[in-house]
Amino acid sequence: MRNKWLTSGLLVLGISSAVMADPVPLRGLLDDVQQIRSNDTQINRQREARFTAELDQREQLLKESQLRLQAAEAEQTRLKAEFDANDTRLAGLEEALQQRSGQLGEVFGVAREVAAELRPLLQDSMTSAEYPERTGQLAFADSKRVPDLQDLQNLWYQLQLEMTASGEIARIKAPVTAGDGLSEVRDLLRIGTFTAATAEGEFLSWNTSQQLFSVLAKQPPAADQQAFVEYLNGTGSDLLIDPSRGQLLALLERMPGLSERIRQGGEVGYLILALGGIGLLVALWQMLMMTRSELRVRSQLNDPLNLNSGNPLGRVLLALNGTDDSLSQRELRVDEAILRELPAIERGQNIIKLLAAVAPLLGLLGTVVGMIATFQSITLFGTSDPKLMAGGISQALMTTVLGLVVAIPLLFCHSYLSSRSRRISQLLQEKSLGLLAESEIGEEPEALSHAA
């Protein structure tokens, strides 16, 4: 460790002894420094010169800018004066315009107003199918410019055109949108602005938003369509026209059909219809049976000697055969046989009567159920919406209708059947006794008269 320090100390001594030993290099250093100093002075002088030159330049620029500002200000005052002059001139001109146009301003206002009113009117009208470009001619209603002579003439012409077109029956060709969404050009007959239909008798509605004819989803009755075709062919003279410009025809779509009505009746309605169907089947069957037995009774009456067991009268009379009783006993036998025949003749009448009585009651039940539903909807939603209530009530009434519709034919059938069965039983009763007496005529006529 001590050795290291020693050697480094010796080295330092050695170097300093070497500098001290050479004086010439120091002189050179001084010269260098002097030279550098003179160089710096020169450079500084140059910089100073440059700065002063730049300062002069800037001052020159400033002067120029001030001159430009002055020029611009002068220009501004000149322009402002010009603007003011123009303004006053404009006011003068406007005043002149107003003075010169005088009452024409009012005319233009009215023309614009009428054009604005006419445009939706024309769009609503089905004559637009023939003159599709005419609403464009009324565009001046929205613009600020003064309507020119052409515009005024257009307005007048369109009014006149619409008036004439609404009073004529015209055959036209126009695109028609069918129910499947496809549109094609077809032959139409347009009656004023009220009704239009194709040559096949399909009634059309005018679609205002698309400016197109479309086929009504639910057409008027076929007879009206047929009348239209006949009118088109020149064979008919009657025609269905909707005076409300298509609104009434559009309402047809909202009318519920028969099946929809029946569905409105709900479960009670189906029950009533099922009962009515059963009743009608029973009635029809019984009518057939009754007609058959009545025909057989008549044929038996025409042939009284040949007793046949295939009919009620024959059976009643056969009950007497082979017996040898007194007359009063025979009459008892006849009564008994008739009593045996009666249930077959009167079969089904009671059930028909029952069904005829039950159907209106069930209808009433359905109505009451529907009314309960209506009142429940009132407790939930209040009376604010009459549409909600009215729908329920019309459904409720539907079951009453169904009940009556079922009851009326059933009542009719019952009355028909009962009057016929009464006639047959009367025939049986009296004819059997009469035949009995006729076959044994002359035997004991006095006893017969006593028996009655």
Next chain:
Amino acid sequence: MLPSLHDWLYALSQFFQTGGWVLYLILLVGVVLFSLILERLGYRFWQYPAAKKALTTELGRTATFSVRRSRVCDLDIALNSQFAMIKCLITLCPLIGLLGTVTGMIQVFDALALYGTGNPRMMAAGVASATFPTMTGMAVAVAGLLFYNRLFRWAEAERSRLRLVLQTGENR
């Protein structure tokens, strides 16, 4: 000055159009009802007197009670026929009128459901077709009832007279 036939027909068609399809049903029932009544009237004034005369002369010849009874029964049945049907049709008329009233009410409520209470014109059509059928049904029923009562009472009287003839034999 009386209105012409055309005016009458027009008024009638208006009536039927306002009242709806039920009126046609009432018309049908009314036609059947009055044709039955006419048949009864014809029977009363033309057929029955002749039939009764034939019966009395025949009863004079055949004295057997049962034969007489059978003959009287024939006439009785002929006398009594159709009355049940007439009565049934008379009871049906107001019922059909009621049906028309209910369907008219449904129309009213349908209009209410679609348009609310704001459109009284739509409702008026339904109200008209609700009141007309009841009125018509009543009118037909009352007119039929007048004839029915007279004819039925006459038939009853004739039947009791026939029974009297039967009891007392051929006299009278």
